[in-house]
Amino acid sequence: MTRMTRADTELALKATAPRASDKLLVRDRLRSDSAQLSARSIIVLQASGGFGKTSLLLQWRREWLRRGAVVAWLMLDERDDATRFAQGIGVAMRLAIGGAASASAFTRSALTVQDSMERLTEWLALVAAMAAEVVLVLDDVHTLPDATVREAMAYLVHNAPANLTLVLATRRRLALPLSHMRARGQYAEVNADMLRLRLEEAIAVLVERFGTRIDTDTCVRLHELSEGWPLGLQLAISGIDERADVSEAVARLTTLHSNVNHHFVGELIEHLPPALADFLTRISIADMVNPALCFALTNAADATAMLDQLRASTPIFVDVPDSDWVRVHPLVREFLRARVQTWPFEVQRDLHFRAASWLADNGLHEEAVRHAFATGEPQWAYDLTERCLRQIIASGHLATVLDWIERLPLAEIERRPWMKLGAGWALVSGNRHRDAAALAGPLLEDESAPISWRLEAAAIVSAAGYHADQFDSAAELQATWRAVPQSEKLKRFAVINRTALSYLYAGRPDLLRYHHAQTAHALGPQEMDALSGLGAWEIGMSYWWEGQAELARATLRAASARADAEIGRRTHLATMLATTLAAVLWDCDAPAEAAIVLANRLDVVERSMAVDPMCMGYVTAARIAEWEGHEGRAFDLLNQLCVVGEARELKRVCVTSLAEQIRMHSRRGHAHTCRTLVERLETICPIASLSESGLWGPLCKLQLSMAHAYAAIGQEDYASARKLLTVAARLAAHLRRGRDDIEIKLLQAFSSRQLNESDTILLAEATSLAHAGGLKRIVRDTYFDRMQPARHHTDHVLEHRSIDESSVAPVIAQGGNDTARVLPSSLLTPKERDVLQLLARSLSNKEIARALDIGSETAKWHLKNLFDKLGASSRKHVVSRARMLGILEVSDFKSYGPVARTQRM
Numbered sequence: 071m072t073r074m075t076r077a078d079t080e081l082a083l084k085a086t087a088p089r090a091s092d093k094l095l096v097r098d099r100l101r102s103d104s105a106q107l108s109a110r111s112i113i114v115l116q117a118s119g120g121f122g123k124t125s126l127l128l129q130w131r132r133e134w135l136r137r138g139a140v141v142a143w144l145m146l147d148e149r150d151d152a153t154r155f156a157q158g159i160g161v162a163m164r165l166a167i168g169g170a171a172s173a174s175a176f177t178r179s180a181l182t183v184q185d186s187m188e189r190l191t192e193w194l195a196l197v198a199a200m201a202a203e204v205v206l207v208l209d210d211v212h213t214l215p216d217a218t219v220r221e222a223m224a225y226l227v228h229n230a231p232a233n234l235t236l237v238l239a240t241r242r243r244l245a246l247p248l249s250h251m252r253a254r255g256q257y258a259e260v261n262a263d264m265l266r267l268r269l270e271e272a273i274a275v276l277v278e279r280f281g282t283r284i285d286t287d288t289c290v291r292l293h294e295l296s297e298g299w300p301l302g303l304q305l306a307i308s309g310i311d312e313r314a315d316v317s318e319a320v321a322r323l324t325t326l327h328s329n330v331n332h333h334f335v336g337e338l339i340e341h342l343p344p345a346l347a348d349f350l351t352r353i354s355i356a357d358m359v360n361p362a363l364c365f366a367l368t369n370a371a372d373a374t375a376m377l378d379q380l381r382a383s384t385p386i387f388v389d390v391p392d393s394d395w396v397r398v399h400p401l402v403r404e405f406l407r408a409r410v411q412t413w414p415f416e417v418q419r420d421l422h423f424r425a426a427s428w429l430a431d432n433g434l435h436e437e438a439v440r441h442a443f444a445t446g447e448p449q450w451a452y453d454l455t456e457r458c459l460r461q462i463i464a465s466g467h468l469a470t471v472l473d474w475i476e477r478l479p480l481a482e483i484e485r486r487p488w489m490k491l492g493a494g495w496a497l498v499s500g501n502r503h504r505d506a507a508a509l510a511g512p513l514l515e516d517e518s519a520p521i522s523w524r525l526e527a528a529a530i531v532s533a534a535g536y537h538a539d540q541f542d543s544a545a546e547l548q549a550t551w552r553a554v555p556q557s558e559k560l561k562r563f564a565v566i567n568r569t570a571l572s573y574l575y576a577g578r579p580d581l582l583r584y585h586h587a588q589t590a591h592a593l594g595p596q597e598m599d600a601l602s603g604l605g606a607w608e609i610g611m612s613y614w615w616e617g618q619a620e621l622a623r624a625t626l627r628a629a630s631a632r633a634d635a636e637i638g639r640r641t642h643l644a645t646m647l648a649t650t651l652a653a654v655l656w657d658c659d660a661p662a663e664a665a666i667v668l669a670n671r672l673d674v675v676e677r678s679m680a681v682d683p684m685c686m687g688y689v690t691a692a693r694i695a696e697w698e699g700h701e702g703r704a705f706d707l708l709n710q711l712c713v714v715g716e717a718r719e720l721k722r723v724c725v726t727s728l729a730e731q732i733r734m735h736s737r738r739g740h741a742h743t744c745r746t747l748v749e750r751l752e753t754i755c756p757i758a759s760l761s762e763s764g765l766w767g768p769l770c771k772l773q774l775s776m777a778h779a780y781a782a783i784g785q786e787d788y789a790s791a792r793k794l795l796t797v798a799a800r801l802a803a804h805l806r807r808g809r810d811d812i813e814i815k816l817l818q819a820f821s822s823r824q825l826n827e828s829d830t831i832l833l834a835e836a837t838s839l840a841h842a843g844g845l846k847r848i849v850r851d852t853y854f855d856r857m858q859p860a861r862h863h864t865d866h867v868l869e870h871r872s873i874d875e876s877s878v879a880p881v882i883a884q885g886g887n888d889t890a891r892v893l894p895s896s897l898l899t900p901k902e903r904d905v906l907q908l909l910a911r912s913l914s915n916k917e918i919a920r921a922l923d924i925g926s927e928t929a930k931w932h933l934k935n936l937f938d939k940l941g942a943s944s945r946k947h948v949v950s951r952a953r954m955l956g957i958l959e960v961s962d963f964k965s966y967g968p969v970a971r972t973q974r975m
Contacts, residue, residue: 110235361377
């Protein structure tokens, strides 16, 4: 080591891996032994600065070392010509091996062989002779001279022996011919999208940092603010004072006065050469840029070189995969745009004019519209808006279109029929159904208008009727709008969507899915847009309607993830999918996941959702709040839903709110409150006034019958409850509402039990149906705590018909309380989290195995993993460690020791 240090001390420093933090986030989805990375000869990490490439390399290094591999590390720079590069990897291997005899051979190779290619050849031969897996990690490969990449690096890659894995971390794509390695399955790439923190990973980081000071909504807002950029999240965290209210601090992060903007962005700009800082500020007015747009904005002859220099020297750019487009991260972009706003108006106008002109000339009309409005030339902006209005609606970016409409004078919309129809569709989708009908109605009645315009106006008015929850009047127009020409995606969307909804509310969810299958076959593969997203929502909704929770979850989870990724988490379509998915997740007994799905979305739900997704969102949020012990918050959410229903004159929304409140009070035996709420229901929508024909009447009467039945149970009037449930059962069967049918059977069984009649057949049938559909929580939600006489009987049935992985039987046997909650953590697998939750409830190994429907040996294996991961020596120690690490929240600690109690449902 002394001889090597004298030869080149600097190389020894470059060949030393950075120290890994004790709080290094371990990402299980990117483990080195995952299916996408294991058995690969070369792995490339390509992303801009701040995406956590080095952190992931350190995670992999730990994993490889634990598996007994030899891991060499080398940091590269622009001075590494072929000779220095070859010498560096020799030193890296010397340090990786230590004092072994083979290490001396690598040292001699590094110091005695002069020709770089001979040195690499000898190094590869020595690696091949080793009886071990060898990993060479090369960081900052993008800094290498082009000649070193073309010659030395290419030689190393193409002559690597079978026991060598090369890991290359770079900020830009490497000029290496790797197609043959891709074809043979020897190549893997981890890009910026894969390196982005997933929501659950960001939550784990934030809970580790702030503990109980931060809630799920705030975690989600921070994740959205950083867009999964690891450095962005760290910057946001650093901008929050240790003693500050975290929610308020996050709200201030987007202001111009935040610490993040001043200390990070301001310092970054100050250290750039003036010309480069000016270039960066000018291009920040565009959401995304490429070299051509940069040139159009700046007239800089070397725009491409300046952009490349900024990408290489600053960690603020996010690459768009497989293109030359990049964008400045939002945390930085808003600060830079604020600087632009201090410039003279003429300069700002010129910049926006350049941007709008280039974007419009290149067919990017949506992006061009924003800049056109900023130029102060409204007619140009109106023309561009009319040109792309329908395309943007169909793509699912509804909020953008609604913002445009707010800026358009009504007279301008009125004189452009094509724009009027497009605005009508946007207003319908944004639940401004009265405005939509007012805009399209006159065109429908205008006999001088072309028939295609009148038919489309009829479609808009009909769609407005559905969004106003006036199914029957909307259905009267169906014979007319079915004839709308379907040459345009927006019109196809209207026809397919409204036809499918009419099938659903008529009680034919099977016809809905058949209809979508036929149209999907005719249309072919679809990108994530309004047409495909609404189709997925309707199919998922149809499964939930029938009580097929697992099928609904599979459909909605995939569509929701795509919508979040492709069009934005807080868009109308993504939120619509999310609210329904959250309701399904609740039924599947995944309340923690449901909470994450709904987080930071209720304001979007209130503004723009149709009746069903809005009700599902608020009711699920209320149930989650109750599950978390925040009863007041739960009732506040339901009252807020009722207020929204009254403001928008949507009776079914008010009925849903009051019905859920009745259910919650009935569970607590609040007979007087149930009676009062029933009186409010009768004032809003008397049950006797509802018809069982048509579309709207049966659905609303089903809700009211179940609400009245819950109220009767709360008042211990079980005979009346059974009569009401008989009506509800008939309506549920007519509408094929399988989930409601199961809940009704459970309530009928309980009422029979209280009247000293047999409930065995009904209870067994309901339990079996729930198990078949994956409704893992419905029995627990229906057989609530105060139903003491039924608990032993229910436990007996459920013991033989295991209904879900969280074990309804043991929970009911313990009084139905969710005493422990496991928070999302990348440290544990989903099954290990389930085992930990049951362990915290003092269940034995046998009870855990039965609850999760696994063998006793499998349960023991999961427990052993928990012991190892949490560094615990006993079952009690496992739970204590989980609490200390913030993985487990416990409200009633039972035998493991006292903790602060929070009220549970």
